Amino acid sequence: WPLVGELPYLLWNISNLHDYATQRLKLLGGTTVNKSPMFLNSCDYIVTSDPMNARHILIRNFANYEKGEDLRIIMEGTLGEGIFNANGESWKFQRQLIHSLINNKEFGDLVMQTLRVKMQGTLFRVLDDYASGKKSDEILDMQDVAKNLVFDNICSLVFGFDPCSLSHVGSDSKLLSSSELHALLLGKAFDEIEEAVIYRHVVPMWVWKFQKRLQIGVEKKVAKYCKILDEFLYASIEMKKQELSTLGNNIDNSTTERRDLFSHLLVGEEKFSNKFLRDVAISLIVAGRDTVSSALTWLLWLVATHPDVEKRVLEEIKQVMTTTTSSSGGLLSEDELNKLIFLHATICETLRLYPPFPIEHKCAVEGDVLPTGHCVRKGTKILVSIYSMGRMEEIWGNNCMEFKPERWISEQGSIIYVPSYKFMAFISGPRTCLGKTMAFMQLKSMASAILWNYKLDMVEDHVMKPTPSMILSMKHGLKMRVSKRASNLVI
Numbered sequence: 001w002p003l004v005g006e007l008p009y010l011l012w013n014i015s016n017l018h019d020y021a022t023q024r025l026k027l028l029g030g031t032t033v034n035k036s037p038m039f040l041n042s043c044d045y046i047v048t049s050d051p052m053n054a055r056h057i058l059i060r061n062f063a064n065y066e067k068g069e070d071l072r073i074i075m076e077g078t079l080g081e082g083i084f085n086a087n088g089e090s091w092k093f094q095r096q097l098i099h100s101l102i103n104n105k106e107f108g109d110l111v112m113q114t115l116r117v118k119m120q121g122t123l124f125r126v127l128d129d130y131a132s133g134k135k136s137d138e139i140l141d142m143q144d145v146a147k148n149l150v151f152d153n154i155c156s157l158v159f160g161f162d163p164c165s166l167s168h169v170g171s172d173s174k175l176l177s178s179s180e181l182h183a184l185l186l187g188k189a190f191d192e193i194e195e196a197v198i199y200r201h202v203v204p205m206w207v208w209k210f211q212k213r214l215q216i217g218v219e220k221k222v223a224k225y226c227k228i229l230d231e232f233l234y235a236s237i238e239m240k241k242q243e244l245s246t247l248g249n250n251i252d253n254s255t256t257e258r259r260d261l262f263s264h265l266l267v268g269e270e271k272f273s274n275k276f277l278r279d280v281a282i283s284l285i286v287a288g289r290d291t292v293s294s295a296l297t298w299l300l301w302l303v304a305t306h307p308d309v310e311k312r313v314l315e316e317i318k319q320v321m322t323t324t325t326s327s328s329g330g331l332l333s334e335d336e337l338n339k340l341i342f343l344h345a346t347i348c349e350t351l352r353l354y355p356p357f358p359i360e361h362k363c364a365v366e367g368d369v370l371p372t373g374h375c376v377r378k379g380t381k382i383l384v385s386i387y388s389m390g391r392m393e394e395i396w397g398n399n400c401m402e403f404k405p406e407r408w409i410s411e412q413g414s415i416i417y418v419p420s421y422k423f424m425a426f427i428s429g430p431r432t433c434l435g436k437t438m439a440f441m442q443l444k445s446m447a448s449a450i451l452w453n454y455k456l457d458m459v460e461d462h463v464m465k466p467t468p469s470m471i472l473s474m475k476h477g478l479k480m481r482v483s484k485r486a487s488n489l490v491i
């Protein structure tokens with residue numbers, strides 16, 4: 001299409017964007033050069049799922065591929081100037097800061113302790129209500145459960161308070177107070193904004209900017225939900241500041257009050273602007289909420305639809321479980337979680353087929369030639385399709401479309417190492433995910449607790465479809481029936 005480039009195809013396939021890209025990449029050898037509409041005066045863009053190109057862009061010639069000005073504009077007013085779209089010195093500073101905050105034993109312990117309390121206190125109660133028939137509706141959306149569980153958890157870690165959104169999942173909205181409704185609305189605000197980010201990637205910039213100016217279509221929703229999020233974020237920052245100023249000189253390093261991330265940030269030497277703190281907070285919440293809940297949702301679906309995998313996961317949990325653990329509702333200790341090799345493989349296999357971040361957006365600083373021979377001009381946008389990379393026969397073999405956790409386990413029974421430029425769920429190179437270890441521990445803990453205590457069955461005829469969003473979630477949720485497993489589980 002000489003005038004409008006690929007736009008009609010993209011819009012036509014927007015609800016199925018990642019599968020559409022995968023089919024094209026398979027057909028065209030793993031890399032496509034796409035023409036931008038002529039009247040937009042914008043550069044061509046390249047989409048690739050070739051691991052050699054991925055290695056070149058993300059590791060070998062890292063300095064030449066930035067997030068780019070376009071992404072900064074796309075994120076304006078949404079994710080702001082947080083780490084996900086920062087470049088140069090700003091990115092280095094934020095990476096160092098977040099690394100120092102989250103990659104230490106004290107924070108790791110807090111993550112696991114907060115999660116255990118939340119699962120015991122709220123998650124089990126919500127699931128029990130459905131399993132026992134206490135709720136009038138017997139079908140539960142497990143995607144909602146995962147999102148709200150992880151959202152409450154990440155807010156506790158970032159700000160030190162729990163918005164309690166999980167408690168209201170599945171409740172009749174007419175019976176909720178305004179603050180309870182607000183807690184649920186926050187999650188919706190994140191979802192809507194993440195969908196809008198993909199929309200802004202697909203339609204020409206002038207289109208969404210025009211909609212934004214007139215406050216129509218998707219952009220009207222963006223403005224509404226950004227306002228909700230901003231009010232929440234700025235209020236949480238203010239509350240934290242007041243709490244710390246009340247504590248004044250009595251802040252003791254060993255008290256729990258100081259252990260959430262913002263307490264560390266705000267009592268440090270450096271003074272940050274509220275806008276900077278807002279951008280750090282939203283990045284941490286997106287990084288921590290959406291990725292982990294997306295992975296957990298896809299995992300629960302895949303396990304429920306593969307009874308052989310479910311059986312092996314349960315057998316493994318039973319093997320590592322001690323008497324103390326079984327009496328504490330099946331919540332495994334860190335040592336026990338580390339022994340769950342098959343569950344680890346199941347998580348890797350889920351992330352291969354359904355990576356929470358399905359695409360990585362880059363922009364060339366200078367002209368270059370990719371290992372596949374494709375010429376890159378200065379300013380060319382490059383989309384590395386992580387989703388498609390997980391479905392390439394050249395990387396994963398003929399059975400690449402099948403869910404087979406055992407492909408990750410060696411004959412010796414350990415996890416097979418796959419280089420990060422082939423298994424890209426956590427990205428590769430200097431911008432590798434900072435929360436990978438934390439994510440695996442959280443996922444193992446939540447998945448083992450849920451699967452051990454409850455049997456989840458898919459609702460018949462439920463349509464499974466990804467949402468076109470920067471995070472891979474399920475368009476129609478994950479509707480399941482919940483029943484309780486016998487405590488002395490016999491597999």
Ligand code: HEM
Pocket residue numbers: 083084095098102284287288291292295351355356357360361424425426427430431432433434435436438439
């Ligand atoms: C299954 C869970 C997770 C997956 C699949 C995942 C994946 C990723 C990916 C693909 C990126 C690169 C994004 C980009 O450049 O646009 C990333 C970056 C990042 N992740 Fe994760 N992530 C997960 C969990 C977490 C958690 C729990 C945290 C901690 C709060 C976290 C913190 C970060 C940070 C701070 C970055 C930015 C790194 C940088 O740009 O230098 N992630 N993650």
